[in-house]
Amino acid sequence: MARRTAPILKQLFQSSDKSTHLGLLSRFDPKRSVTYMPRPGDGSPRAVTLIPGDGIGPLVTGAVQQVMDAMHAPVFFERYEVHGDMKKVPEEVMDSIKKTKVCLKGGLMTPVGGGVSSLNVQLRKELDLYASLVNCFNLPGLPTRHENVDIVVIRENTEGEYSGLEHEVVPGVVESLKVMTKFCSERIAKYAFEYAYLNNRKKVTAVHKANIMKLADGLFLESCREVATNYPGIKYNEIIVDNCCMQLVSKPEQFDVMVTPNLYGNLIANTAAGIAGGTGVMPGGNVGADHAVFEQGASAGNVGNLKLMEQKKANPVALLLSSAMMLRHLQFPSFADRLETAVKCVISEGKCRTKDLGGQSTTQEVVDAVIAALD
Amino acid sequence: MASQIARRVLRSRANEIFLAPSFSNPNSGRVFSSFDRSLSSAAVGSDLIRATLFPGDGIGPEIAESVKQVFRSAEVPIEWEEHYVGQEIDPRTQSFLTWESLESVRQNGVGLKGPMATPIGKGHRSLNLTLRKELNLYANVRPCYSLPGYKTRYDDVNLITIRENTEGEYSGLEHQVVRGVVESLKIITRQASLRVAEYAFHYAKTHGRDRVSAIHKANIMQKTDGLFLKCCREVAEKYPEIKYEEVVIDNCCMMLVKNPALFDVLVMPNLYGDIISDLCAGLVGGLGLTPSCNIGEGGIALAEAVHGSAPDIAGKNLANPTALLLSAVTMLHHLKLHDKADRIHDAIVNTIAEGKYRTADLGGTSSTTDFTKAICDHL
Numbered sequence: 001m002a003r004r005t006a007p008i009l010k011q012l013f014q015s016s017d018k019s020t021h022l023g024l025l026s027r028f029d030p031k032r033s034v035t036y037m038p039r040p041g042d043g044s045p046r047a048v049t050l051i052p053g054d055g056i057g058p059l060v061t062g063a064v065q066q067v068m069d070a071m072h073a074p075v076f077f078e079r080y081e082v083h084g085d086m087k088k089v090p091e092e093v094m095d096s097i098k099k100t101k102v103c104l105k106g107g108l109m110t111p112v113g114g115g116v117s118s119l120n121v122q123l124r125k126e127l128d129l130y131a132s133l134v135n136c137f138n139l140p141g142l143p144t145r146h147e148n149v150d151i152v153v154i155r156e157n158t159e160g161e162y163s164g165l166e167h168e169v170v171p172g173v174v175e176s177l178k179v180m181t182k183f184c185s186e187r188i189a190k191y192a193f194e195y196a197y198l199n200n201r202k203k204v205t206a207v208h209k210a211n212i213m214k215l216a217d218g219l220f221l222e223s224c225r226e227v228a229t230n231y232p233g234i235k236y237n238e239i240i241v242d243n244c245c246m247q248l249v250s251k252p253e254q255f256d257v258m259v260t261p262n263l264y265g266n267l268i269a270n271t272a273a274g275i276a277g278g279t280g281v282m283p284g285g286n287v288g289a290d291h292a293v294f295e296q297g298a299s300a301g302n303v304g305n306l307k308l309m310e311q312k313k314a315n316p317v318a319l320l321l322s323s324a325m326m327l328r329h330l331q332f333p334s335f336a337d338r339l340e341t342a343v344k345c346v347i348s349e350g351k352c353r354t355k356d357l358g359g360q361s362t363t364q365e366v367v368d369a370v371i372a373a374l375d
Numbered sequence: 376m377a378s379q380i381a382r383r384v385l386r387s388r389a390n391e392i393f394l395a396p397s398f399s400n401p402n403s404g405r406v407f408s409s410f411d412r413s414l415s416s417a418a419v420g421s422d423l424i425r426a427t428l429f430p431g432d433g434i435g436p437e438i439a440e441s442v443k444q445v446f447r448s449a450e451v452p453i454e455w456e457e458h459y460v461g462q463e464i465d466p467r468t469q470s471f472l473t474w475e476s477l478e479s480v481r482q483n484g485v486g487l488k489g490p491m492a493t494p495i496g497k498g499h500r501s502l503n504l505t506l507r508k509e510l511n512l513y514a515n516v517r518p519c520y521s522l523p524g525y526k527t528r529y530d531d532v533n534l535i536t537i538r539e540n541t542e543g544e545y546s547g548l549e550h551q552v553v554r555g556v557v558e559s560l561k562i563i564t565r566q567a568s569l570r571v572a573e574y575a576f577h578y579a580k581t582h583g584r585d586r587v588s589a590i591h592k593a594n595i596m597q598k599t600d601g602l603f604l605k606c607c608r609e610v611a612e613k614y615p616e617i618k619y620e621e622v623v624i625d626n627c628c629m630m631l632v633k634n635p636a637l638f639d640v641l642v643m644p645n646l647y648g649d650i651i652s653d654l655c656a657g658l659v660g661g662l663g664l665t666p667s668c669n670i671g672e673g674g675i676a677l678a679e680a681v682h683g684s685a686p687d688i689a690g691k692n693l694a695n696p697t698a699l700l701l702s703a704v705t706m707l708h709h710l711k712l713h714d715k716a717d718r719i720h721d722a723i724v725n726t727i728a729e730g731k732y733r734t735a736d737l738g739g740t741s742s743t744t745d746f747t748k749a750i751c752d753h754l
Binding site: 110111174209214246263298 | 544551554594596597624629632646652654658662
């Protein structure tokens with residue numbers, strides 16, 4: 001039996017090596033730490049699942065593909081068509097994401113009030129993408145009403161108000177359950193504080209409505225407080241969600257990292273994106289223990305409207321910056337830096353801007369400008 | 376309930392000299408036909424209207440005095456009936472508000488409430504909750520407009536938020552399923568949604584607004600917000616001259632902070648309403664300048680100041696009475712005293728626009744009494 005199992009065991013170990021990049025590194029030198037210079041032979045291309053989505057999705061993901069090609073980034077995309085009115089995400093797409101572990105996605109439009117449950121939420125639940133991260137910051141050269149904005153909104157992505165558990169009690173009375181668990185609240189709090197620690201952020205703010213929803217949001221706050229005690233170097237405070245919105249529109253510079261449950265996170269992320277320059281420029285991603293899906297940060301307007309599609313004037317900046325985050329996640333920081341610098345250069349010049357930033361360019365013109373700015 | 380009606384009718388007959396004649400209508404309207412209920416009380420002639428005034432705590436008495444003074448200078452035909460929060464719990468209402476206070480609001484139909492600090496402790500309901508439940512205040516109306524002369528980052532805000540006030544996420548029904556798992560119920564009923572949608576469209580019509588937007592998250596919470604939207608659509612069909620649209624809440628938040636001029640009247644369920652109305656208050660300059668009015672069954676209107684009682688500046692003549700004054704103006708609009716309301720409103724706006732008399736929170740150095748006097752001079 002040992003003779004028969006030995007080759008199988010060898011194959012198992014070899015294949016598990018190939019599927020993680022830690023395995024890749026260990027093939028060359030298990031003790032060498034990651035440096036920020038691309039090593040020869042280390043840039044073996046990574047597969048990334050690409051879901052163009054609905055509306056302006058195909059336009060902006062096409063833009064990302066063009067820029068990746070121009071940069072010779074070591075990623076290749078596996079395209080899958082998914083549309084918002086499908087009943088569930090097709091099996092082959094899920095298998096692909098589970099294999100590649102990284103996905104880049106355009107917006108999926110959920111029909112309002114129809115019997116179809118949101119595919120975005122389904123994707124998040126199945127892959128257990130428990131943290132959604134949106135980074136809202138002032139881009140140099142882009143005039144906005146608020147200055148000095150640099151907020152990261154970390155939002156719990158799997159439970160809370162979006163559990164989808166609704167039923168009609170009697171005709172005319174409908175109930176919806178908001179479920180909060182200690183497990184998920186702890187998970188997201190740990191992620192938020194770890195993110196703040198690793199990225200040198202000074203303050204974490206928990207957003208809640210525990211004066212009204214005492215048990216549910218109280219549980220969330222308890223978990224945050226517990227985790228906060230493990231990070232004495234990071235300041236922690238709590239703010240009620242309506243006060244938070246008011247402060248965001250008057251004094252956004254007081255916020256740094258915000259950790260929120262599901263619904264409030266959605267609102268706060270969109271508000272913060274709006275004050276910092278619009279949803280067309282904010283990057284974001286959904287992260288789980290094993291998988292990551294990158295998409296335009298704020299969820300408002302990520303499908304666009306018919307006019308934007310026809311005139312091809314959608315803003316690709318958000319998805320470009322998200323793909324830079326993805327490159328960093330895939331451990332290609334040099335490519336990520338190049339891409340971000342190019343995009344920021346194009347925005348600060350101000351010559352090529354789409355309609356939502358006050359310009360008149362089309363998507364293609366912005367892409368060309370970014371490719372030209374790559375150096 | 377029959378005895379209550381009888382008592383009210385007898386009382387209203389006895390007080391006929393003081394009450395405006397239409398006051399028997401709201402009560403009978405409620406009893407006999409739910410569709411005929413008047414959504415606003417009308418003031419007729421030169422009879423004095425009785426209104427209940429709750430000065431509240433902290434800076435409450437000072438700003439209430441301010442309001443009384445301005446109304447006296449403007450010769451508004453209102454007679455105030457003051458009620459104070461009691462010192463001990465009234466067993467009939469289970470809170471510090473006495474049964475008499477609540478009865479007086481029910482009888483008069485209008486009220487003005489200053490900031491109240493709920494005393495900490497158990498065994499009683501919060502004051503706001505008591506008022507809401509006992510008076511059945513189903514809609515919270517907050518007009519938000521930029522005050523010319525007080526510069527904020529947004530200068531073109533002119534919108535009204537109407538928020539359903541009784542159900543939704545704030546039902547308070549929570550329980551722990553097992554250790555570490557908590558459920559909270561969000562309840563939406565057809566009746567409450569229809570009620571608030573009716574009020575929203577009625578308000579839009581009577582105030583000359585041409586668009587109503589319903590804010591929802593029905594792509595995720597399909598049945599609950601779907602029901603709310605269905606009710607709004609039903610009511611929209613009855614008002615074909617008013618444009619109706621539906622906006623998802625994350626879109627709404629984003630559009631509000633980028634371009635608040637896109638919205639006119641917003642109608643929403645409880646939680647979204649709370650967040651959006653405070654967001655809009657932030658756009659125009661904060662809670663110290665925001666009026667608010669709660670509408671109840673039978674045409675009751677309770678205008679209130681939404682800011683806190685600011686115990687640190689109580690008694691020092693430093694408080695800003697603008698929020699309570701603007702709320703009182705909303706109350707006058709509800710009473711259909713539009714010309715008086717407009718006069719006082721213009722006086723307030725002009726005083727702030729001039730910039731000579733401003734209280735400390737607006738960046739000036741005037742005291743409450745100086746500010747009030749300036750408004751009276753502007754009338």
